[in-house]
Amino acid sequence: MLDESDLERYSRQLVLPEWSGEAQERLRDSSAMVIGLGALGSPVAAYLVGAGVGRVGVVDHDDVELSNLPRQPLHFTSDVGSNKAQSAAAKLSLLNPTVLVEPYPARLGRMNAEMMLDGADVVVDCSDSFATRYVVNEACCILGIPLVEAGVLGFDGLTMTIRPGSSACYRCAFPVEPESAPSCAEAGVLGPVAGIVGSIQALEALKLLSGVGEPLLDKIVQVDGRTLAHTIVSTTKLADCPACASVPAATQSG
Amino acid sequence: MSTLDLTGTPCPLNWVKAKLALERMGAGEEIVLLLDPGEPIESVPRSAREDGHDVTVDGTRVTIVKR
Numbered sequence: 001m002l003d004e005s006d007l008e009r010y011s012r013q014l015v016l017p018e019w020s021g022e023a024q025e026r027l028r029d030s031s032a033m034v035i036g037l038g039a040l041g042s043p044v045a046a047y048l049v050g051a052g053v054g055r056v057g058v059v060d061h062d063d064v065e066l067s068n069l070p071r072q073p074l075h076f077t078s079d080v081g082s083n084k085a086q087s088a089a090a091k092l093s094l095l096n097p098t099v100l101v102e103p104y105p106a107r108l109g110r111m112n113a114e115m116m117l118d119g120a121d122v123v124v125d126c127s128d129s130f131a132t133r134y135v136v137n138e139a140c141c142i143l144g145i146p147l148v149e150a151g152v153l154g155f156d157g158l159t160m161t162i163r164p165g166s167s168a169c170y171r172c173a174f175p176v177e178p179e180s181a182p183s184c185a186e187a188g189v190l191g192p193v194a195g196i197v198g199s200i201q202a203l204e205a206l207k208l209l210s211g212v213g214e215p216l217l218d219k220i221v222q223v224d225g226r227t228l229a230h231t232i233v234s235t236t237k238l239a240d241c242p243a244c245a246s247v248p249a250a251t252q253s254g
Numbered sequence: 255m256s257t258l259d260l261t262g263t264p265c266p267l268n269w270v271k272a273k274l275a276l277e278r279m280g281a282g283e284e285i286v287l288l289l290d291p292g293e294p295i296e297s298v299p300r301s302a303r304e305d306g307h308d309v310t311v312d313g314t315r316v317t318i319v320k321r
Contacts, residue, residue: 007270014273015266017305021274 002028006098010052019071023210024052030121030209031055035108035136037088039194040150041126042199046074047202048124049092055100056092060084060115061107071191108132113139117130122205124148126198130178134243137170139164140169141244145240146215148204150197153187155225159202160216160235165247167217172244173235193225257286260316265293269301271317276307279320287316 002024013019032053034045036124037060050055064072065081079087089103108116108127113135117123125136133149140147141164149170150159151162152237162169200221207213222231239245258275260268272287279285289295290307291314299309308319 002274007274011270014270015301020308088280110288 005154006052009096009098013051018212019210023212026211027052027206027209028054031057031119032205032209033057033059033117033120033123034126035059035132036072036126036128037072037084038068038126038128039152039191040198041124042072042074042088043195043198044124044126044202044205045088045092046095047199048120048205049101051100051202051206052096053099053206055102057102057104057116057120058085058088058092059104059106059108060088061105062105063144070193073195079228107109108135110135114142114229116141117145120145122146122208123146124201126150126201133170134177137241140164141169141247144247146208148201148208150201151191152197153192155190155193157193157223157225158220159197159200159204159223160210162221163208163215163217164244165249166237168235169241169244172238172241173220175238175241190225196223196225255284255286257288259288260298261290263286263290263294265297267304268294269298272298272302274303275307276305276318276320284317284319287318288317289314294301 002021010024014024030053032048034041037045037058045056045058054128062084064082064084066080068075069077074088074091083105084104085105087120092101104116117139123136125133125139125147127133137147144164147162160173202213207215219234220233220235258272268289270285275285289298294315299311302309302318306321310317
């Protein structure tokens with residue numbers, strides 16, 4: 001049951017005709033993992049914790065740098081030099097003390113990805129490297145966990161949602177892993193572009209966890225910050241995808 | 255038939271409480287809401303109608319039959 005304080009805290013989402021007490025309880029009983037607490041992970045984690053997802057794990061091995069602050073609103077100037085997972089968790093616990101926030105100040109890689117993500121109901125990949133995205137995608141395919149992928153560079157961003165076994169996975173959409181890509185440090189990024197894309201990721205994760213709305217499956221949304229043009233392109237699950245071809249289709253719908 | 259006293263409960267918390275009460279009821283069941291005049295009596299019946307329920311307003315007393 002939701003208590004009096006929950007009703008007040010979540011009243012603006014509970015009044016939505018599409019939302020319900022049951023949807024709110026589904027959020028409370030669910031668990032999300034946010035990989036990377038930078039420009040995408042800051043809004044994602046803040047919205048998931050704010051909305052009342054019961055348990056939110058935040059994973060980042062990096063420390064806060066001064067050059068992060070314009071686009072990573074969970075970190076403050078006094079946090080420079082602190083681990084990002086710890087810094088984010090401190091703010092998130094203040095934002096919503098009813099949520100169990102678990103910081104993982106560790107690097108997610110091929111060796112530990114499955115162990116770290118096991119038990120999550122949704123994974124939101126806010127990492128800034130292609131290598132990590134493929135590792136997260138493969139772990140989610142093996143574990144059967146829905147995944148929200150995204151990336152931003154310069155003024156451009158894209159997001160896609162994956163239900164392993166039933167919709168196109170990240171490797172289906174991008175079969176060839178790029179050799180290297182310009183990092184944010186080289187290419188630059190304008191903070192609000194990451195904020196827009198991270199907000200789209202948070203919305204997708206809340207839809208997956210609550211069962212409300214339609215997730216962006218078999219589609220990629222591209223956002224151009226210069227014009228705010230949104231383009232949705234279709235993508236298809238590949239029958240011979242090395243990441244997801246052997247994954248049984250999820251039994252749940254919606 | 256149950257009664258939910260929402261006098262003193264502001265918008266939108268009054269509708270949140272009514273909506274959750276309706277969620278726990280079966281179709282065709284009735285609930286009476288006691289609301290404050292002004293914004294509450296104007297908006298809560300409208301929200302209930304938008305959700306498809308049968309709504310009867312008598313002063314600040316609202317009877318809702320769950321769809």
